[in-house]
Amino acid sequence: MNQMWFQPAPASARERAIQVPGGGCCVVAVTAGDVLRIVDPEGLQGALLYARAGTFEPAGEAPFLESLLANGIDGAEVARATLAAGDVAPSDLAGLAVLAGETQAGAVWEGIAAQASLCLVAAPGRAMAPEAQDVPTALRLTIRSTQSTAGQAPPPLAPPLQDIRIDAATARAFTVRAGQFIQIIDVDGRQCADFLAFDAAELAEGREFGLDATTTHTLMGTSSPKPGLHAKYFDARMVPLVEVVQDTVGRHDTFMLACSAKYYEDMGYPGHSNCTDNFNAVLTRHGIASRKGWPAINFFYNTIPGPHDRIDMDEPWSRPGDYVLLRALTDLVCATSSCADDIDPANGWEPTDIHVRVYDAACDFPRGMSHRTMPDSEPRLTRETGFHPATAALTRKFEDYRGFWLPSCFSAAGPIEEYWACRERAVVLDLSALRKFEVTGPDAEALMQRAITRDVRKLAIGQIVYAAMCYEHGGMIDDGTLFRLGENNFRWVCGDAYCGPWLREMAERHGLKVWVRESTDQLHNLSIQGPRARHVLHPILVTPPHQPSISELKWFRFTVGRLAGVPVVVSRTGYTGELGYEVWCHPGQGPAVWRAVMEAGAPHGLVPAGLAALDMLRIEAGLVFAEYEFCDQTDPFEAGIGFAVAAAKSEAYSGQEALARRRAAPQRRLVGLDLIGNEAVGHGDPVYIGRAQVGVITSAARSPVLRKTIALARLDLSAAKIGTAVEIGKLDGHRKRLAASVVPFPHYDPEKTRVRAEPALGTPPPRPTSPTETVETAGMPA
Incomplete structure (x- = not known):
């Protein structure tokens, strides 16, 4: 034994x-x-x-x-x-x-x-x-x-067909039918569970086809499980056996050997219980031959690609009740183990139980992965926006963007056609994943004055300002736009959900009477962008007499009204470098707003666009993106948005002293790069002068309108002068180099004449800048 x-x-x-x-x-x-x-x-x-x-x-x-x-x-x-x-x-x-x-x-x-x-x-x-x-x-x-409550599994997601407890350091085999769902639960947290699956029909004919690591890695092109098309696990015939539907952890090893007797023998523990032997014992009755080591999906196992091509590991990220939900794509014989490893951190040094539930194929489980705002926050599965019923009818290409399913592109067009529609006509984008926070109370202005880099006291009701939010050391928390809805009423729109807790912490620290409440799930938004955007909204947006009409609305202002009878806020903002607006509504009224916009936009050639086209648009326009152009180690000047830091703001704000030092003694600068040649570069690629690395690519794209590859890069000040020749390193950074030169940014419409455009309704839209026209003029101040 x-x-x-x-x-x-x-x-x-x-x-x-x-x-x-x-x-x-x-x-x-x-x-x-x-x-x-x-x-x-x-x-x-x-x-x-x-x-x-x-x-x-x-x-x-x-x-x-x-x-x-x-x-x-x-x-x-x-x-x-x-x-x-x-x-x-x-x-x-x-x-x-x-x-x-x-x-x-x-x-x-x-x-x-x-x-x-x-x-x-x-x-x-x-x-x-x-x-x-x-x-x-x-x-x-x-x-x-x-x-x-140790050992208590969480409540089932639906009435289970099978309810299986796998005691610590054991394994169980079970069968499931095509379409049924398999929930693998880490009951007490920090416990690995290896998973095997075999085509049941092939086993009945004496042929063994189980999950295959090499095939799965190759076909997926990634080692991280993601819901939908890129979550399938294949056998050696390239037949998918299971797909991931839900994952509340997001940190797993997706295919290594289950622990075997050899591992423990080499560590000095002969005879130690192990997953491979446990699998062999339970699979024999299904006619499956024993192995010395089983390649398995190692759910909850935390492996880390270490330096020098080593695989390291640490305690699992899973917490009590975390689970993975799979769907069987054919009739299967499955086996799941509770890993027996207690000689290293793999199971937190203390193996515990795994629980498996099988649910009927008729269950309607939403797809998603869990997200936590803070380490101690409750997890939330990826959710749909208010416009998802409309967008899901037009595409199956969605990606999990900050906890929401957003379209990558649409089936009728694709990223390039969507890009040109924005530059020449108009597009509509679902950007509901933006986080929104309602900041109210008598000290609301005082809080935002302390929290962001702009002078909030200069902001008029109905006006919007773009700003950075920084830590005391000057590193950025996020960028965003601040709406002033009233004397003591603001709305902060940003990308990072941590902004809310951080604002509340600041309010408490300074004794301010103010409330910061997240309204992300109450306020979803469509972005209508392109030279015909105003023409699309004009016939369907009605504003009261005391509010600006769509033709009167100035850049970085907002108005209140009704769009096709639906209450909305409309702001003249965007993320494309084109004339554009954002329509903010309650998600429950999203489908009605989508229909109205699409119908009004049809005569103007409006099409829906996804995140792939948006990325090309924003890079051309020199618009920054979190974790690319900035992070908590970069300040607004290094991120290319120094214009968003008030030069003369007498009242103290977070990061003020650090930013003053950094402004006076800059070390790095965000610049534009034009590449010579058509080879692709991407975020993180090193930039060299000679053997010395002088910076890094933050974002890059093949520009359709400029017909060349362009990039944004953060360079040492000594290399940031316009016209400087640099090289982008590939392979080890030295074996292959791509020539480039430093140019002003934004690459496209550097004076932002299009986004500020005020053409009268009925006039033809301005033509996008062609590659032969001058674009090498001064960019936004840094």
């Missing part, structure tokens, strides 16, 4: 963490003695708690649960079904208003359950109008139990 060198984990009190979405509700169970804690992370969010009478101490009155559920709160249908499954009627639960009024960020209610009860927790709130700021926000709910 195989030996194991680990001790079972001691029982201890554990917490369950749940996020209640803003405007929604969820049902949880408590037992006597459990501590229920409800936190309002962002402030101003009410919290309602429904439980059997006497479960918690009395608090403020709440509306009857039946009326709450009937009033359209999100999650009502699931809540009703969960209560009914527990034989609980809404009338059986008494309501408590546990958080109400002007609660500050981080407000807490805590209660100890006097008895067992199903509980419904609600974060009430209506859909936010685009011009309003009364956004419902999420509540954080934790249940601290006196009993150990």
Whole structure:
């Protein structure tokens, strides 16, 4: 019998963490003695708690649960079904208003359950109008139990067909039918699970076709699992056997050998239990020959490409309850193990159980990977935007962009045609993944004055300003646009969800009375860009008399109105270098806005565009992108947006002293590069003068309008002079060099005449700059 060198984990009190979405509700169970804690992370969010009478101490009155559920709160249908499954009627639960009024960020209610009860927790709130700021926000709910929850699998995603517990350091085999879903759950966290799958029909004929590492790596072209087309695992015939549907971790080794007897023997542990032997034992009855080592999908196993071509490893990233959801693409014989490794960090030194559930093929599980705003945040699966019903009918090419499914391109055209449509006519892009934060309260202006590099006090109501947000050392957190909706009302639109927590931390540190609440899920946006953009919006946008019309709207201003009857905010902003607008609406009204824009745009040649075309457009226009042109190690000057740092801002703001030093003594500068030749370069490629590396490519593209390869690069100041000859290193940086020269940027329309254009309605659109016309004029100041 195989030996194991680990001790079972001691029982201890554990917490369950749940996020209640803003405007929604969820049902949880408590037992006597459990501590229920409800936190309002962002402030101003009410919290309602429904439980059997006497479960918690009395608090403020709440509306009857039946009326709450009937009033359209999100999650009502699931809540009703969960209560009914527990034989609980809404009338059986008494309501408590546990958080109400002007609660500050981080407000807490805590209660100890006097008895067992199903509980419904609600974060009430209506859909936010685009011009309003009364956004419902999420509540954080934790249940601290006196009993150990170790070894408890999370609730099933649907009624399971099979419910299989794989004890620590063992393996189990099971069969699934084509279309069924396989959920592999890390029960207690930090536990690897190897997975094998074989074509069941071929096994019945005596032929063994299982998952093949070489074929899968080759066909996928990547070692990272991603949902959809690029998540399939193949056998040696190039037949897909399974695909990834959901992944709450995102960090796995996608194909190495399961641990074997040889590994432990070489480490001095002969006879140690191992996954390969465990697989051999359970697969024999299916006619599968034993092996010395099984190539397996190593879910939750954390391998790291180390220096000198070594594979290193550390503790898994998975947390209790994390899982991977697969779909069987044919009838399969599967085997899953709980890895036996307890002699290194692979399983956190302490192997624990794995749980497997199989679900019916009729289940409708959304595809996605989990994202966390902060390390301790609850994970959220990739979600769809309000325009997804429309875009999904036009393309199957989506990518997970900052937690949202956005189109890469559309089936009817493709990136190049979409690019030219933007330069010559108009396009519509779904950019709803932008993060939005409502900043309100008497100290809202004071907070934003401290937080960004612009002088906020100069910003008029209805105006927008582009700015950087920096740490104290001058490195950038993010860039974004700040809308002034009122005297004490702002909206920060950016790319990084961390901006919200950082603003709240700053407000608390300086004792400011201000609320920062995320409205990303209440405000989605379409970008209408191109020389005909104004013509597209003019017939469908109606604004009240006190608001600018579309023909009056100036650059970096916004207006409020209705588009085809839908309440919207329209801003004259964009990310393409063309005349353009962004339409902001509630996601529930996204399909109506999409239809209206597409119908109005048809006579003007408007087409939908995706992220691939957008990347070409923004690089030509010299517009920066997070983790490419900037990060927390670069300042706004090095990122090429020094113009966004106020030169004379007397009030202190984050990073002010560091930025003053960096402005006075710059070390690096963002420049444009023109490449000689047509070979491709990309982000991260080194830039050389002679043997010395003087910088790095931040972004690059083949420019359709300029008919050449262009790049943005961050170079040492000594190499940043216009006309300097440089080389881009490929291979090891020395064996292959591509010649280039430093040029001004933006490469396209450097004076930004097109984005500032004010043509009268009815005039023909301006023609894009041709390659023979002068583009080598001064770029934006840095």
